[in-house]
Amino acid sequence: MKFDGKQMPKIVTAIPGPESERRVDDLARSECPAITARRARRSRETGVSQDPIVWRRAKGANVEDVDGNVFVDLTGAFAVAGLGHGHPKIVEAAQRQSEQLIHAMGDVYPGEAKIELIQRLAKVTPEPLTHSILGLSGASAVEAALKTAAVHTGKPGAIAFWGGYHGLSYGALSATAYRENFRRPFLSQLNGAVHHIPFPDTFRPPFGMSRDVSPDEVSHAVLSHLRQMLTGPATAGEGIGAVIIEPIQGRGGEIVPPPGFLAGLREICDDFELVLIFDEIYTGFGRTGTMFACEYEEVTPDILCVGKAMGGGFPLSAAIGREEVMASWGLSSGEAVHTSTFLGNPLGCAMGCAVIDTLVEEDWPARVARRGEQIRKRLEVLARRFPEKIGRVRGRGLMLGLELINDRKSRDPNTQLSMALMDHCRRRGYLVLPSGRHGQVLALSPPFMVTDEQWEGFFTALEEGIEGAG
Numbered sequence: 001m002k003f004d005g006k007q008m009p010k011i012v013t014a015i016p017g018p019e020s021e022r023r024v025d026d027l028a029r030s031e032c033p034a035i036t037a038r039r040a041r042r043s044r045e046t047g048v049s050q051d052p053i054v055w056r057r058a059k060g061a062n063v064e065d066v067d068g069n070v071f072v073d074l075t076g077a078f079a080v081a082g083l084g085h086g087h088p089k090i091v092e093a094a095q096r097q098s099e100q101l102i103h104a105m106g107d108v109y110p111g112e113a114k115i116e117l118i119q120r121l122a123k124v125t126p127e128p129l130t131h132s133i134l135g136l137s138g139a140s141a142v143e144a145a146l147k148t149a150a151v152h153t154g155k156p157g158a159i160a161f162w163g164g165y166h167g168l169s170y171g172a173l174s175a176t177a178y179r180e181n182f183r184r185p186f187l188s189q190l191n192g193a194v195h196h197i198p199f200p201d202t203f204r205p206p207f208g209m210s211r212d213v214s215p216d217e218v219s220h221a222v223l224s225h226l227r228q229m230l231t232g233p234a235t236a237g238e239g240i241g242a243v244i245i246e247p248i249q250g251r252g253g254e255i256v257p258p259p260g261f262l263a264g265l266r267e268i269c270d271d272f273e274l275v276l277i278f279d280e281i282y283t284g285f286g287r288t289g290t291m292f293a294c295e296y297e298e299v300t301p302d303i304l305c306v307g308k309a310m311g312g313g314f315p316l317s318a319a320i321g322r323e324e325v326m327a328s329w330g331l332s333s334g335e336a337v338h339t340s341t342f343l344g345n346p347l348g349c350a351m352g353c354a355v356i357d358t359l360v361e362e363d364w365p366a367r368v369a370r371r372g373e374q375i376r377k378r379l380e381v382l383a384r385r386f387p388e389k390i391g392r393v394r395g396r397g398l399m400l401g402l403e404l405i406n407d408r409k410s411r412d413p414n415t416q417l418s419m420a421l422m423d424h425c426r427r428r429g430y431l432v433l434p435s436g437r438h439g440q441v442l443a444l445s446p447p448f449m450v451t452d453e454q455w456e457g458f459f460t461a462l463e464e465g466i467e468g469a470g
């Protein structure tokens with residue numbers, strides 16, 4: 001069989017589901033204890049079996065596991081494979097670079113691929129964002145941004161949003177407020193000067209507002225709350241130097257803020273001289289139908305954090321800022337005060353250059369916008385058909401989610417349905433993941449080139465799953 005990324009799923013071994021004969025305790029004793037023990041624990045908690053799928057190879061939208069099962073990956077492997085798995089131009093760049101130079105001396109004697117990548121980033125990011133600090137994970141880009149803001153303003157504090165996900169290393173975790181249990185064991189070690197405020201979610205409005213409020217009212221309420229915090233004594237507003245936000249919340253559940261909210265945030269940051277950080281680690285590089293999500297609202301941050309899709313599968317990230325803000329680090333005294341051994345790794349940078357070139361040359365952001373509209377319409381048809389189960393279609397471009405509810409009146413999150421659908425789709429050969437603070441959103445962040453036939457197959461499986469859920 002040709003393995004070119006356009007295959008329909010092919011399941012050759014039984015993919016265990018809740019009715020599986022394989023018991024979770026057997027799984028915990030099997031060959032991959034670290035993975036399976038975690039899955040087994042989760043299975044016990046949710047009642048849904050989650051056998052690990054051990055990947056052997058992946059191409060385009062397809063993944064093949066060690067048993068020969070072929071899946072269609074609608075997760076983009078955590079939104080990394082925007083251009084698909086193993087895109088030929090990225091593979092070629094990696095091969096060429098690995099023959100030439102695999103490791104250099106990042107900040108001291110960089111490889112030329114690092115310089116090329118930084119130049120390309122300056123070209124594709126919104127106008128005044130020109131100066132990059134590279135990193136190896138989303139979290140490290142967020143930490144670079146937060147440190148830059150502290151150096152620039154001399155203030156240790158920041159405002160972040162409930163439901164936001166910025167990574168799990170200590171600095172990033174201070175801003176992350178996706179789930180309490182991620183933070184609880186480390187609370188005493190986190191930056192206590194980071195304060196969280198509600199994200200303007202119009203489906204579950206904050207501050208006990210009525211469900212019928214307009215998006216403008218939600219936006220206004222959150223922005224007013226922030227202004228009050230910054231002027232009032234309660235949070236020592238004078239210690240706050242930055243605001244960090246995902247322009248569309250990703251793991252929080254594909255939540256798009258009301259139109260004008262980001263512009264309002266920009267205005268507040270200008271008024272209070274705060275550094276505005278957009279975390280576009282999830283939304284960046286074409287995912288939402290523009291190169292970066294902030295372009296949609298024409299709001300430019302002071303620092304933009306990117307990662308995930310940036311390296312085409314290689315761990316790579318960047319915090320890209322305005323010259324004036326990044327210059328706050330001052331001239332090097334010979335020893336970098338913020339660096340790491342593998343920073344600017346030539347292999348990753350060459351792959352990153354190939355990602356940017358391919359996105360631009362093949363016009364992917366505009367193609368994603370068109371495709372995203374088609375898929376959204378299909379999801380909205382489903383939402384109308386199952387109004388008691390699907391509360392809202394969320395997201396933009398090819399970062400979409402189905403908000404699953406227990407019933408229309410309460411809008412209570414239906415985590416069980418989302419887990420059951422994930423399981424059902426997996427057994428039909430489609431990989432999807434849950435998102436949202438309760439795991440109640442069925443999230444789609446597929447490779448951009450999923451075919452019509454693959455999408456049709458997924459919708460058939462999804463419909464069946466929802467119908468079967470009773």
Ligand SMILES: Cc1ncc(COP(=O)(O)O)c(C=O)c1O
Pocket residue numbers: 137138139140142165166167168246250251279280281282283307308
């Ligand atoms: C918006 C956002 N920021 C930061 C991160 C953290 O990235 P990493 O897991 O590469 O550290 C993620 C990861 O999902 C993310 O979605």
